[in-house]
Amino acid sequence: MKLIRLIGLGLTAVLMVMGCSSGPGGGEGVVFAVHTGFLQGSTNTTVDVVDIGVPWDLYNVTAHSVRLRAVSLVSVPGAVHVLNVYAHQGMGVGIIEGDLLKLCRQYPPYPLTDVLVPPHSDSTWKVVLAITFIKPGRYQLGRVKIYYTTNGHQGWQYQNLNTIIYVKAARQGTKPEFSGCP
Amino acid sequence: MTVTPDQADLDYLDTEAAEEGTYGYMNSPTLTDANDNIIGTPANAYTSPPTDSYGYQSIAGSDNNYNPYVSADGTDLGNVSATGNTDVSCNAPPGFENDVLIQFNYLRWDKWRYTIVGEYHINWDGTGGLSYEQGATSNIGTDVGADGYHFHFDFYTTYSNTDSSASGVAGAGPYTAGQVSVAVKYYKIHSIWAWVPSNGPRTYDADADDHLCKSRYFIIHGRPYDPGNGFMYITWPAPGSDASHDMWSQDDGTNGFRNDFPRSYHYLAPYGANGFLCVMSGKGYTYGWAASFGNVGIHAETDHSSDTDQCDYWKAGTRKFDAISGKKDGNHWVWGSNAKPRDNPKIFANY
Numbered sequence: 001m002k003l004i005r006l007i008g009l010g011l012t013a014v015l016m017v018m019g020c021s022s023g024p025g026g027g028e029g030v031v032f033a034v035h036t037g038f039l040q041g042s043t044n045t046t047v048d049v050v051d052i053g054v055p056w057d058l059y060n061v062t063a064h065s066v067r068l069r070a071v072s073l074v075s076v077p078g079a080v081h082v083l084n085v086y087a088h089q090g091m092g093v094g095i096i097e098g099d100l101l102k103l104c105r106q107y108p109p110y111p112l113t114d115v116l117v118p119p120h121s122d123s124t125w126k127v128v129l130a131i132t133f134i135k136p137g138r139y140q141l142g143r144v145k146i147y148y149t150t151n152g153h154q155g156w157q158y159q160n161l162n163t164i165i166y167v168k169a170a171r172q173g174t175k176p177e178f179s180g181c182p
Numbered sequence: 183m184t185v186t187p188d189q190a191d192l193d194y195l196d197t198e199a200a201e202e203g204t205y206g207y208m209n210s211p212t213l214t215d216a217n218d219n220i221i222g223t224p225a226n227a228y229t230s231p232p233t234d235s236y237g238y239q240s241i242a243g244s245d246n247n248y249n250p251y252v253s254a255d256g257t258d259l260g261n262v263s264a265t266g267n268t269d270v271s272c273n274a275p276p277g278f279e280n281d282v283l284i285q286f287n288y289l290r291w292d293k294w295r296y297t298i299v300g301e302y303h304i305n306w307d308g309t310g311g312l313s314y315e316q317g318a319t320s321n322i323g324t325d326v327g328a329d330g331y332h333f334h335f336d337f338y339t340t341y342s343n344t345d346s347s348a349s350g351v352a353g354a355g356p357y358t359a360g361q362v363s364v365a366v367k368y369y370k371i372h373s374i375w376a377w378v379p380s381n382g383p384r385t386y387d388a389d390a391d392d393h394l395c396k397s398r399y400f401i402i403h404g405r406p407y408d409p410g411n412g413f414m415y416i417t418w419p420a421p422g423s424d425a426s427h428d429m430w431s432q433d434d435g436t437n438g439f440r441n442d443f444p445r446s447y448h449y450l451a452p453y454g455a456n457g458f459l460c461v462m463s464g465k466g467y468t469y470g471w472a473a474s475f476g477n478v479g480i481h482a483e484t485d486h487s488s489d490t491d492q493c494d495y496w497k498a499g500t501r502k503f504d505a506i507s508g509k510k511d512g513n514h515w516v517w518g519s520n521a522k523p524r525d526n527p528k529i530f531a532n533y
Contacts, residue, residue, distance in 0.1 A: 036463055036526075038461050039458075039459075040458060041458050042456050044456070053451070055524045091452070092451050092522065094451040094516065095453055096457075096513065097454040177455050178512075179453075179454030180507055
């Protein structure tokens with residue numbers, strides 16, 4: 001019984017890794033306006049949760065509704081851990097610090113799959129990635145990959161983050177920064 | 183379309199003293215004192231000197247009776263529509279078929295003006311600025327008129343910063359905002375298009391051998407200007423100066439958020455501790471009064487690029503009371519003048 005449970009856990013882990021590495025699939029196709037011409041960043045420590053908003057708005061440039069499936073960082077080192085990616089209603093986020101799920105009840109999270117953007121429209125949803133950095137360093141988060149479904153087909157596209165995070169080692173006893181709720 | 187005809191020449195009325203007596207001169211946002219320090223009101227840059235009912239501005243006085251469609255002989259061509267070649271007056275008339283059509287340009291004056299090319303806004307615990315490095319480009323308006331006295335904005339031409347010693351503003355703040363101006367040379371040019379004999383000297387002297395087709399005056403920018411007398415080629419209000427603080431108090435902080443509402447709300451985003459944002463794409467604000475000659479306001483706008491980016495850097499301060507969130511927090515609220523902060527706004531302001 002124990003062996004079966006271990007095999008089961010192992011299989012789950014393998015599937016999770018496969019899921020992470022291959023992504024939800026579909027072909028590349030731009031459905032949201034790509035944002036350029038900005039550079040942003042912040043300096044944080046290894047205990048901070050850094051919340052980075054995907055450049056708003058997710059303006060749907062196509063004639064079909066687009067539903068999100070997932071959002072992931074592109075080409076980042078292993079020291080970058082994405083804690084969660086949620087959609088929110090209301091205000092977008094530049095870069096702020098804090099565990100929004102715990103500290104900002106007035107900014108409730110929704111699954112990305114709730115995000116449905118009508119044709120030729122701005123989304124009222126804002127997507128925020130909560131990230132931690134377990135090693136000091138300079139991290140360039142250039143792009144995210146947005147997975148979506150539109151017109152019955154799955155697809156994905158890049159969106160620029162143009163973000164540089166400088167991470168310092170947190171001294172013992174350092175508390176995570178909390179800048180405030182959006 | 184309707185063609186504006188040549189008109190009686192009033193260029194002789196455009197004197198320095200007459201220009202300096204105008205509303206446009208005295209209220210120019212880049213008005214300077216005797217030491218070439220800018221003492222104008224920044225808010226005027228977002229407006230324009232007064233225009234008449236046809237959209238014209240008088241360089242050396244005020245004139246609400248001007249009609250650009252009345253020709254030199256008093257004929258009103260306002261209801262005459264031209265089709266096809268609207269430059270028909272420059273077809274060779276009988277007897278001039280073997281002549282050549284030449285544009286003659288006569289310099290009437292050259293002057294320099296500080297010209298606003300952009301701005302920056304810093305609030306409570308930030309620093310930042312607006313770069314304007316070698317390679318930066320702006321679009322500066324050319325004004326055109328038929329009589330040398332009444333002008334209207336007609337088109338932009340590109341102005342390039344060729345001065346490697348200029349780099350703009352950096353490290354300004356906190357509680358400061360300012361318009362960045364560059365010293366630019368301008369020319370008033372009288373252009374005459376005329377048919378002149380092809381076998382003689384290529385000059386226009388209004389005699390029987392010459393046929394005048396069209397006459398227009400232009401106020402057009404030249405190159406960056408540095409007379410070398412110690413003043414700054416590029417300038418902005420000193421942080422904490424009256425001009426800087428006045429602009430900040432109108433555009434940033436609680437007042438700025440309120441003055442810009444509801445745009446400030448729709449285009450709002452928070453940045454936390456030790457963050458920064460630089461906008462380096464799109465176009466900056468289009469100033470209708472970036473400089474002036476008499477009542478003629480010069481238009482200018484700047485192309486954002488890596489040479490002309492507005493950047494703000496924030497520290498890790500905490501507010502006892504954040505008037506936007508209504509709580510104690512450390513958020514730095516940023517809003518674009520016409521778009522969200524990462525959507526290439528023309529300007530972004532701070533709370």
